[in-house]
Amino acid sequence: MYKTAMLTKDLVAASSKPLLLSILAGGESYGYEIIQKVRELSGGQIEWSDGMLYPVLHRLERDGLIDSEWKEADTGRERKYYFISSDGRKALKTERQQWLAVHNSLCKLWKIKPVSI
Amino acid sequence: MAGRSQLPVQIMENQTRFDLNAAIENWRNELAAQPHLASDDRRELETHLRDAIAGFQQLGLNDEESFWLACKKIGQLRQIGKEFKKNKIFTMNKRVIGFGTGYGLVTGFVMFLVGLWLAYRADAGLVKLFLMLNAPAIGLITRLHGDSYDWGSNAGLLQLIIAFLIYWTTLGTLVGLVLYIWLMPPQNRKTPKRA
Numbered sequence: 001m002y003k004t005a006m007l008t009k010d011l012v013a014a015s016s017k018p019l020l021l022s023i024l025a026g027g028e029s030y031g032y033e034i035i036q037k038v039r040e041l042s043g044g045q046i047e048w049s050d051g052m053l054y055p056v057l058h059r060l061e062r063d064g065l066i067d068s069e070w071k072e073a074d075t076g077r078e079r080k081y082y083f084i085s086s087d088g089r090k091a092l093k094t095e096r097q098q099w100l101a102v103h104n105s106l107c108k109l110w111k112i113k114p115v116s117i
Numbered sequence: 118m119a120g121r122s123q124l125p126v127q128i129m130e131n132q133t134r135f136d137l138n139a140a141i142e143n144w145r146n147e148l149a150a151q152p153h154l155a156s157d158d159r160r161e162l163e164t165h166l167r168d169a170i171a172g173f174q175q176l177g178l179n180d181e182e183s184f185w186l187a188c189k190k191i192g193q194l195r196q197i198g199k200e201f202k203k204n205k206i207f208t209m210n211k212r213v214i215g216f217g218t219g220y221g222l223v224t225g226f227v228m229f230l231v232g233l234w235l236a237y238r239a240d241a242g243l244v245k246l247f248l249m250l251n252a253p254a255i256g257l258i259t260r261l262h263g264d265s266y267d268w269g270s271n272a273g274l275l276q277l278i279i280a281f282l283i284y285w286t287t288l289g290t291l292v293g294l295v296l297y298i299w300l301m302p303p304q305n306r307k308t309p310k311r312a
Contacts, residue, residue, distance in 0.1 A: 031161065032168035050165060051192040054158065055200035062204065079168075080161045 007046050015046070016056050018095040021088055024066055028083040030073075031057065057082055065091050135181040141166065144188060151198035153205055166191055221286025228281050253284050 007015075023029060023037055031053055038046050060066045065088035073079050084092070104114040144166065148159050169187035170180075178186065191197070228251060255277075 030168075031165050032172070036172075049192040050169065050190045051162060051194070051197040052200060054161060054165075055197070055204050058158075058201075058204050077164065077167065079164055080157075 007042075012046055012048065015099075016048070017060065018092065018099055019046075020056065020060060021065065021084060021092040021095065024082055024084040025089065025092055028081045030079040030081050034082075060088070064088075135179075135184075137170070137180040137184060140181075140184050141170075148194055151194055151201075153198050153202035158201060162191065162197070217290025217292070218286055219289075220292065221289030222282060224285040224289060226282075228285060251281065251284065255280070 019038060020034065023034055029037070031050070034057075035048055035050055035053060038048060057066065057068075061068055061082070064085060066082050067085050068080050068082045070078050071081050106112075107114040141163070145159070145163060148154065148162060154162075166187050169190055170183045173183035173186050174180070
């Protein structure tokens with residue numbers, strides 16, 4: 001059976017911002033849950049080193065695109081939840097347009113039906 | 118022969134002897150040894166480790182397997198520390214430059230107004246203090262122009278303002294740097310705002 005290769009390191013790094021913003025646009029989340037979600041969405045093709053997620057999240061937070069707060073989960077354990085800010089939503093809109101522009105260009109080249117932006 | 122027959126028993130003992138809390142404690146100590154991680158960062162990473170361990174345990178793995186796999190997933194702590202360091206340096210630079218420039222511009226302007234006020238009041242003690250505070254800026258101008266410097270002309274006034282701004286901005290940046298290192302906590306939290 002044909003097996004799709006894992007994404008390259010550069011592509012994983014470049015896609016981390018839109019992925020994180022998109023996940024958080026769907027609702028607040030915490031590190032472990034985000035990692036699980038990305039793995040599930042990508043069918044295991046995007047493998048983030050768990051520990052490396054946090055510097056990325058902190059960078060987005062520093063840029064004002066997301067915010068965070070410690071909250072008690074159902075299990076009683078405290079977790080740091082991240083949520084998207086209004087600037088983050090704007091940034092996500094731009095990211096979406098840019099990624100779809102790349103996607104559509106490739107679709108035309110490979111003769112696949114493009115997605116409307 | 119006797120030693121060989123005890124081997125499986127020893128393995129079983131080792132398995133039951135694995136202390137998950139002690140292993141987490143050791144991991145936490147290793148994490149604490151990373152210089153660029155704030156207590157909040159360490160707390161967050163430990164929460165992640167515990168979540169990952171719980172996830173593997175739910176899949177049916179024992180404590181030891183779950184712990185080692187969770188550690189592996191989190192990655193090398195030294196590498197994580199390096200990534201956090203990159204963030205920290207960038208944030209620090211931005212804050213110091215912003216604070217220093219703002220502080221310098223404001224104080225430079227205030228000092229200029231104080232200078233004007235003193236010129237009218239002409240209190241010898243205050244003038245002396247003012248000149249001492251601004252000695253580097255005034256010294257810079259007199260060094261460039263010598264005794265021929267015309268303090269009263271518009272060009273002279275402009276140069277004086279620029280010299281004050283350069284002097285106070287430089288000083289402000291240095292003060293900002295010292296204050297940042299001395300006073301600012303690693304996680305300077307702002308009030309979260311939901312979109």
